[in-house]
Amino acid sequence: MEKTSSKFSKEVYGKILGHLEQDILDLLWSSGEASGKEIFTAIRRTRGIALTTVLTVLERLWKKGLVIKEKGESVYLFRPVFTKEEFAKEVSSDFFKGLFELSAGGASASFVNILAQVDPVELDRLKALVESKKKEIESRKG
Amino acid sequence: MEKTSSKFSKEVYGKILGHLEQDILDLLWSSGEASGKEIFTAIRRTRGIALTTVLTVLERLWKKGLVIKEKGESVYLFRPVFTKEEFAKEVSSDFFKGLFELSAGGASASFVNILAQVDPVELDRLKALVESKKKEIESRKG
DNA sequence: TAATATATTCGACAAGGCGTAGAATGTCAA
DNA sequence: TTGACATTCTACGCCTTGTCGAATATATTA
Incomplete structure (x- = not known):
């Protein structure tokens, strides 16, 4: 009696980060620094998503110690903590x-x-x- | 503004399996084969746990394709699928x-x-x- | 066969993570 | 003061894992 399937593991950081978290981090790695809105805009080009969704996740990444959040001229800017x-x-x-x-x-x-x-x-x-x-x-x- | 902490990653298969799932698999790797009750007993020696808890997790491991479940003389016996x-x-x-x-x-x-x-x-x-x-x-x- | 013991399955709940986003609140300039 | 824009709060739904009690099935035996 053996059930088939083998689904442990997903993609990358698989299990370490969620998909949206990944996407956002990737964008930050490309740009070096970006505002929530910029990230939102970038993702928006691909699929429907709300600004607040992006901001929430950015906030979570910050709480996890994965991004730095710093007030820029008028808005917060985010940068990855790690390369x-x-x-x-x-x-x-x-x-x-x-x-x-x-x-x-x-x-x-x-x-x-x-x-x-x-x-x-x-x-x-x-x-x-x-x-x-x-x-x-x-x-x-x- | 950088929040400290760095909590991604846990232990082993970290994130791939839960703790109890790990413990159970480890026991199966040691014994080669065991009934739910035997596993339960082994874990019980360490901490409080209900038999059904162990059985449930064993069932889930089976659904994930990680253990084999076979009727023995009078009870089901479990074996790991993989070494x-x-x-x-x-x-x-x-x-x-x-x-x-x-x-x-x-x-x-x-x-x-x-x-x-x-x-x-x-x-x-x-x-x-x-x-x-x-x-x-x-x-x-x- | 009926009663008792033992084994197995079902159904559930809580907690925590993630994606999702509307509502509420804060801020600054006209 | 009133917008317009930025940021935070709050919350829902879904999924996984740990946790079990209740119900059911099966076997043993009085």
């Missing part, structure tokens, strides 16, 4: 920790596979990273 | 995909760091994995 890279590290590190407890081997295998699939060139960088990390550990051991 | 390793791959692959879109570099860096911290020996394996993957790609290119 994409930082955010990726931030988000992934806890996930990895848990994952490794499950299975370091499985995680590594999967990681390499997906990386090769998505961005093979990065394999070189990964290799370099591993090597330098190894050296770092060696030297620390004395 | 820990498989589950780790399964869960991580989608996560990685999204993560890489964010920042392959950031993800790799984070991955190596955490791995080094949690299980440095695995670095060798990772290195080997990367190398063999690279070769695989090379050879495919012809």
Whole structure:
């Protein structure tokens, strides 16, 4: 008796952020800084949405410590707290920790596979990273 | 104006499964197979919980396709569908995909760091994995 | 067979997250 | 003061997870 389906995991930050939160963060990463209205306008071009919806989510992102909110000339401006890279590290590190407890081997295998699939060139960088990390550990051991 | 806190991420499969779901899966990974009551008893040793709570969650895990449910002599027995390793791959692959879109570099860096911290020996394996993957790609290119 | 015990399923509720947005309130300039 | 625009409040609906009691099914046995 085995039920089929396999739906854990969604997309990205999958589970870390909601879709709208993602969209908004992405826009902020592109623009660097924007007012709620600007973000609203940008999203509006794609689909129907209310200004307050955007503002609410922006507020939530701020409460989560993901964006900075600063009064500009006449309106609040929002900026991401983290760069994409930082955010990726931030988000992934806890996930990895848990994952490794499950299975370091499985995680590594999967990681390499997906990386090769998505961005093979990065394999070189990964290799370099591993090597330098190894050296770092060696030297620390004395 | 920056609100502090950084609470995305929890533990493991963090966000993929709830706590009780995790506990139960862990128990199943240890025992290989167990009845709802056995799992209940095990958890009960730690904290107060009702049998039905355990059964409900077991049912949900089954609906998610994470456990197998089979009638034993007199009661239903549950077994995990995936090994820990498989589950780790399964869960991580989608996560990685999204993560890489964010920042392959950031993800790799984070991955190596955490791995080094949690299980440095695995670095060798990772290195080997990367190398063999690279070769695989090379050879495919012809 | 009826009664008792045990196993399993149903239905529900609360809490928390996210998307959604109208209503209310605040602010500033004409 | 009155708009016009900005910001905050409040709230609903939906979904997931933890939590169970009640109801039902099944088996055991007096």
